[in-house]
Amino acid sequence: MTTPTLDNFWMPFTPNRAFKAKPKLLTSAKDMHYTDVDGRQILDATAGLWCVNAGHGRAKITEAIQKQAAIMDFAPTFNMAHPLAFEFAHKLAGIMPGDLKKIFYTNSGSESADTALKIALAYQRTRGHASKTRLIGRERAYHGTGFGGISVGGIVRNRMYFGSLLTGVDHLPHTHDPELNAFSKGIPEHGADLADTLERLVALHDASTIAAVIVEPVAGSTGVLVPPKGYLQRLRSLCDKHDILLIFDEVITGFGRLGAAFGADYFGVTPDILCMAKGITNACVPMGAVAVSNRIYDTFMQTADAPIELFHGYTYSGHPLACAAGIATLEVYAEEDLFNRANTMAPYWQEAVHALRDAPHVIDIRNLGLIGGIELESRPGAPTARALEVFDRCFDKGLLIRVTGDIIALSPPLILEKAHIDQMVETIRAALKETA
16 A cells, blocks of 8 residues: 555644654554554554454444444434434443433543533532532543643643633642552552542632532543542542532543443442543444433433523534444443453453563553553653653554553553463563663
C-alpha cells in the first residue's frame, strides 16, 4: 500500500511534526494484532486506545453494523426514536450496578463526562437546590476534552491553553503516593484518608454549594493510578453525608477491564451517575452513554418545569448503527464470558508486569485487572522523551503500547493469552534495555 499524503490531517494528542518524520500507519486488524503499512504484525497491548475489549475484527459485531446500515442508516431521537435505541438501553440497564437503570446516549467519553456534569447540575436545580452548582474533580484526572471535562480534570496541559474554563470547580488530591505504595500489586494499602479532603472542601465552600464529585475508579490516562483500599467507599460515604452526587467516569474501567462489568462492581461502590464509552461498542462505532439512578430520573420526570425535562442531547444520540454494534458487543462479552476471563487472567498479568521492576529506568509499577502502568524515570530536561523512545522501539519490534508522560500504560484486549502477555513483557524489557 502506498503511503498517503500526510499534509492535511491534524492528529489529536500527537507530536505532528515528529510523526511525519517517522509515520506509523495501521492498515488492518484482527483479534490481538494490527497490520501496519509494511505488512508487519503489531501485537496490540492497548486494545486500540483502551477500547477494543473483545479484540479486533469481531464478525458478529461487523455483521450487525452491516445489517443495520442496509435497513436504516440514521434516525433522529429528538421527539421520535427507533426500536434498537430502547432495546440496547434495556440490555445495558441489565448489567448496570445498583439502580442505575436509565440510559442517556452520547457519542464519546468526553460527551459522557460533560453530560453527567450537566445532569448533576440540572438535577440539583430541579429538586430545589439551585445553590448546588460547584463541581469537584481530582488532580491527575482525565474526563475527556470538553470544557466540562477539562475543568474537573487535572491534567495541566489539557487545561492551561483554554482560558478560565468552568467556574466553581475544585479538586481533590490524586491518590498515588509512591513513597507508601511503590510497586504495589493490585489495590494499595495506604491512602484511603485522602478522600477526607472532601470534608475540607465542604468546610471551605459549604455542602449547600456542591453539586457533585466526579472520579475515575482507576485513573487510566494519567498512568494507572489505583485507588487505595477503602478510598472509594469513604468517598461514597462522605457524598451521602453531605447530599452530594457521586459520578464515576468508567470510560476506561467499564466493560470488563477490571474483571467485572464495571469498576463499581469490582469495588462494591455504586455511584449516582456512571459515564461509559470505549468498550460499549468494542470501538466499532463511536458511542458513549451515561447511566443515572432511578431516583435522579424520576426527579426530572416528576418536577421538571417544562415539557422537555432535560435540555441536552446530540444529533447522533442512540445512532442506529451504534446501537446495533452495542447489542452485538454485549452478546460477544456474554457468550465468551470475557469479563470473567479478564478476572482469571489478572493474576498472571500482575506477576508478568511486575517482573519488569528490575528493568532499566523503571521506578514504579501499578496494576489492576488487565491494566498495567510502568513508570519510568524522566530524562533530565526532557520529560516524556524516554517513554516516547520506548514507544518507538516497541513499535519497531512489533508491539503497540501507550505512553502518557513517562509512563507506559497497558490495557490489552480481554481475549489475550498468556503467550501474548509474555511477548509484551519481553518486548518492553528489550526496548528498555536498548534505551539504557
